[in-house]
Amino acid sequence: MNPVTEVRTDSRVPECDIRRTGLLPEHVTAFRRQGVLAVRGLLTPEELADAQQAGKTLIDRAWSTRSMDDTIWTLEPHLPDAAPVRIEYVVDKARPIAVLAGHPLLLRIMEQLVGPNLIPTWDSMVFKTPAGAPRLAWHRDAGLYTDAVGVTGAGRVIDAGIYLDPAPEDNCVWCIPESNYWDDERLTTTADRLNASEWDTTGAVPAVMRPGDALLHNILTLHGAPAVVGKQRRVIYFEYRPAEVEWQLGPHTESYIGLKQQILRSCVRMRAAESRFGDEEPFDYRPAESFRHWADQPESTTFRVPHEDHWR
Amino acid sequence: MNPVTEVRTDSRVPECDIRRTGLLPEHVTAFRRQGVLAVRGLLTPEELADAQQAGKTLIDRAWSTRSMDDTIWTLEPHLPDAAPVRIEYVVDKARPIAVLAGHPLLLRIMEQLVGPNLIPTWDSMVFKTPAGAPRLAWHRDAGLYTDAVGVTGAGRVIDAGIYLDPAPEDNCVWCIPESNYWDDERLTTTADRLNASEWDTTGAVPAVMRPGDALLHNILTLHGAPAVVGKQRRVIYFEYRPAEVEWQLGPHTESYIGLKQQILRSCVRMRAAESRFGDEEPFDYRPAESFRHWADQPESTTFRVPHEDHWR
Numbered sequence: 001m002n003p004v005t006e007v008r009t010d011s012r013v014p015e016c017d018i019r020r021t022g023l024l025p026e027h028v029t030a031f032r033r034q035g036v037l038a039v040r041g042l043l044t045p046e047e048l049a050d051a052q053q054a055g056k057t058l059i060d061r062a063w064s065t066r067s068m069d070d071t072i073w074t075l076e077p078h079l080p081d082a083a084p085v086r087i088e089y090v091v092d093k094a095r096p097i098a099v100l101a102g103h104p105l106l107l108r109i110m111e112q113l114v115g116p117n118l119i120p121t122w123d124s125m126v127f128k129t130p131a132g133a134p135r136l137a138w139h140r141d142a143g144l145y146t147d148a149v150g151v152t153g154a155g156r157v158i159d160a161g162i163y164l165d166p167a168p169e170d171n172c173v174w175c176i177p178e179s180n181y182w183d184d185e186r187l188t189t190t191a192d193r194l195n196a197s198e199w200d201t202t203g204a205v206p207a208v209m210r211p212g213d214a215l216l217h218n219i220l221t222l223h224g225a226p227a228v229v230g231k232q233r234r235v236i237y238f239e240y241r242p243a244e245v246e247w248q249l250g251p252h253t254e255s256y257i258g259l260k261q262q263i264l265r266s267c268v269r270m271r272a273a274e275s276r277f278g279d280e281e282p283f284d285y286r287p288a289e290s291f292r293h294w295a296d297q298p299e300s301t302t303f304r305v306p307h308e309d310h311w312r
Numbered sequence: 313m314n315p316v317t318e319v320r321t322d323s324r325v326p327e328c329d330i331r332r333t334g335l336l337p338e339h340v341t342a343f344r345r346q347g348v349l350a351v352r353g354l355l356t357p358e359e360l361a362d363a364q365q366a367g368k369t370l371i372d373r374a375w376s377t378r379s380m381d382d383t384i385w386t387l388e389p390h391l392p393d394a395a396p397v398r399i400e401y402v403v404d405k406a407r408p409i410a411v412l413a414g415h416p417l418l419l420r421i422m423e424q425l426v427g428p429n430l431i432p433t434w435d436s437m438v439f440k441t442p443a444g445a446p447r448l449a450w451h452r453d454a455g456l457y458t459d460a461v462g463v464t465g466a467g468r469v470i471d472a473g474i475y476l477d478p479a480p481e482d483n484c485v486w487c488i489p490e491s492n493y494w495d496d497e498r499l500t501t502t503a504d505r506l507n508a509s510e511w512d513t514t515g516a517v518p519a520v521m522r523p524g525d526a527l528l529h530n531i532l533t534l535h536g537a538p539a540v541v542g543k544q545r546r547v548i549y550f551e552y553r554p555a556e557v558e559w560q561l562g563p564h565t566e567s568y569i570g571l572k573q574q575i576l577r578s579c580v581r582m583r584a585a586e587s588r589f590g591d592e593e594p595f596d597y598r599p600a601e602s603f604r605h606w607a608d609q610p611e612s613t614t615f616r617v618p619h620e621d622h623w624r
Contacts, residue, residue, distance in 0.1 A: 025424050033428040033600050113338055115466035116345040150560030152462060175597035178600045181556055244493055248462030288345050288490045
């Protein structure tokens with residue numbers, strides 16, 4: 001073990017310039033080891049502009065309706081200081097986001113990391129409007145498993161955050177490399193210590209992102225973000241899980257798998273039908289035969305599959 | 313789903329010509345989907361000759377001693393028709409096999425498939441002498457987990473079989489692609505049906521191998537082999553598991569991890585010290601910091617770590 005190498009590797013988020021190199025074995029290993037990977041330049045300028053417009057429309061609608069439907073606010077929305085910070089089920093709410101969910105480069109990365117039976121689970125937009133947002137406390141994501149490190153320490157349940165705005169060091173997600181392998185005690189102790197003050201980044205590295213980049217994080221990786229005011233930062237999150245894990249260990253029921261596979265296939269088809277993506281090779285979704293559950297389902301009429309309707 | 317594509321993909325074992333292409337994303341996905349991958353040309357002719365000589369020495373010794381120490385026989389070894397078929401802990405018994413366990417191409421493949429915290433678990437030579445060996449009944453390998461398909465259906469516990477002799481269609485392992493994702497009921501029903509007659513290959517594909525090739529199989533993939541007489545076929549098996557799985561789910565105790573990491577490191581060092589491997593870049597074993605257990609251990613004096621001393 002070479003300490004110099006260690007410092008170099010762990011002092012920053014590993015990166016993949018996806019359109020130049022593709023996903024290389026060293027990117028896969030870095031993600032599996034460190035629990036995080038920055039994918040640079042995933043979106044073309046045109047696709048980024050479309051996603052930004054869709055994001056703007058959704059946030060404008062939240063402000064104008066002050067609705068809590070699928071929308072999380074910092075305070076009760078009728079209060080003057082309230083600001084929206086998260087909208088759920090965005091694939092259902094905006095065609096450019098559905099088309100983004102069919103992105104072949106993103107899905108091929110996920111096939112490598114999650115496996116051929118990948119299914120999309122959560123989809124949301126998390127954002128900070130110029131009205132501000134509080135810190136995101138240090139945490140692991142939801143939907144954890146018993147023996148989580150054994151099941152997915154190496155990273156098979158993955159959140160892909162697609163950035164619509166810049167995330168500089170003072171307004172970005174920070175994460176602790178390799179915390180995806182920590183046991184519950186070390187995780188809890190560290191999170192409690194860091195969360196005891198307003199913003200402590202001891203042991204963490206910043207995930208500085210540019211619009212059109214994607215940050216992949218293992219849901220077990222400890223991460224957080226500082227409070228910020230006066231800056232807009234919108235991120236579209238797509239989470240992916242292996243269908244065989246969902247099937248045996250949840251957190252959703254078995255019926256969820258086919259519904260989400262149908263949606264994934266629809267997003268790929270919608271994208272392929274748009275002439276501007278004519279040069280792309282569409283993602284070829286080919287799970288194992290025993291995990292092709294979409295045929296059991298009637299054609300879905302919505303891309304919104306409420307989690308609470310499908311908990312075990 | 314295109315039936316033509318399906319037939320093409322599933323009617324044979326996927327292959328990787330490792331020295332020409334390296335392990336490509338499509339090889340990774342094929343292995344994860346089908347539960348098996350043939351790695352062609354892993355050994356150079358020189359390394360193959362060394363391994364063959366080591367295999368011969370071990371088998372000759374079994375015949376001359378008729379010992380049952382670490383050796384499995386078809387019948388009690390004093391019986392005239394008895395033949396040896398398996399020798400355990402071969403990394404401890406022959407330096408060329410220890411050096412083989414440090415093979416950088418093999419270990420880099422395993423790092424991609426098992427993850428950065430890979431540890432070696434079982435090591436053995438399984439063989440058919442010209443005296444013959446009975447069929448290997450259809451089975452999954454040992455050391456399975458509760459919810460095995462969720463834990464390792466996609467292939468994180470892997471047996472690498474390195475072939476010292478040819479394995480033609482009438483004397484090779486057959487496997488059922490994608491059976492790594494089957495539930496217990498389907499697995500048991502199918503294995504029982506196939507094992508009801510002497511040799512039934514319904515739904516299976518042959519893993520035809522040449523000396524110096526390696527066959528990787530997910531331990532959940534249903535496989536078997538026909539009885540054979542009059543042909544020699546020797547295979548060195550190295551099994552690998554992720555340390556984080558071993559740590560939380562077994563089957564070995566935690567103390568096993570550091571011992572086997574030490575042995576892996578020793579094998580890599582032994583190989584690097586041999587001038588004939590001077591052109592190789594040694595494997596750089598770099599598990600996550602919380603899974604570097606070798607430093608907790610006294611330097612090991614043996615490469616033989618009996619499983620039964622470390623069961624949970």
